[in-house]
Amino acid sequence: MNSWHKAAEEADFDTYFGLMTSDAVFVGSDATEVWSFSEFKAFSKPYFDAGKAWTFKPVNRNIYISKDQKIAWFDEVLSSDHMGLCRGSGVLIQKEGEWKIKHFVLSLTVPNSLVDHLVKQKSKLDNEYLESQP
Numbered sequence: 001m002n003s004w005h006k007a008a009e010e011a012d013f014d015t016y017f018g019l020m021t022s023d024a025v026f027v028g029s030d031a032t033e034v035w036s037f038s039e040f041k042a043f044s045k046p047y048f049d050a051g052k053a054w055t056f057k058p059v060n061r062n063i064y065i066s067k068d069q070k071i072a073w074f075d076e077v078l079s080s081d082h083m084g085l086c087r088g089s090g091v092l093i094q095k096e097g098e099w100k101i102k103h104f105v106l107s108l109t110v111p112n113s114l115v116d117h118l119v120k121q122k123s124k125l126d127n128e129y130l131e132s133q134p
Contacts, residue, residue, distance in 0.1 A: 001074065001088075002058065004101060009055045013048040017041055020101045021093065027105040029086070031129045056080050056088070056106075070094045077109070085109045 007016035017037075026040040027033060035043060047053045061076035075089040090104035110118055 001061065001076065001092075001101075005056050005058060005078075008053040011048045011051045011053045013045065016044075016048070016053070020104075021095065024101055025103050027103075029083070029106050029108050031126075054080070054082070056086065059085070072099065078106075083108060 004016060004019045006012075007019065020037060022037055024037045024040075026035045026037075028035065044053065056078040057080070059077040059079050061074055063072055063074045065072045070093060072092040073090065074092070075087060078086045078088050080086055085108075087107045087109050088104060089107075091102045092099045093102050094100075
């Protein structure tokens with residue numbers, strides 16, 4: 001995970017996407033952001049090409065590994081200048097002796113004392129999203 005975050009910080013496209021499975025899913029902080037590997041790669045390419053991907057610094061992380069040691073899942077708190085504290089969580093699989101990211105979810109952390117205010121601020125957009133769903 002550290003290498004993956006570092007690759008984004010350094011805009012190292014090949015390393016970043018090489019640490020993911022070809023069928024990985026990236027779930028962003030917006031309700032509309034559920035990207036397949038190819039979609040996320042296409043979306044991200046201009047940022048990496050410009051040398052300005054994104055920086056998330058791990059603050060802490062919990063990792064859990066299956067008994068057969070082929071699957072791991074994690075949660076982490078990340079620090080970012082543009083998004084503040086975030087949470088990353090996901091699933092890694094052992095593939096040919098290397099850990100690869102199969103699923104990653106990025107979310108904003110919201111202090112409990114701000115939840116009511118934030119819910120009011122985003123209610124219109126939440127309703128628009130709900131109305132757009134089949």
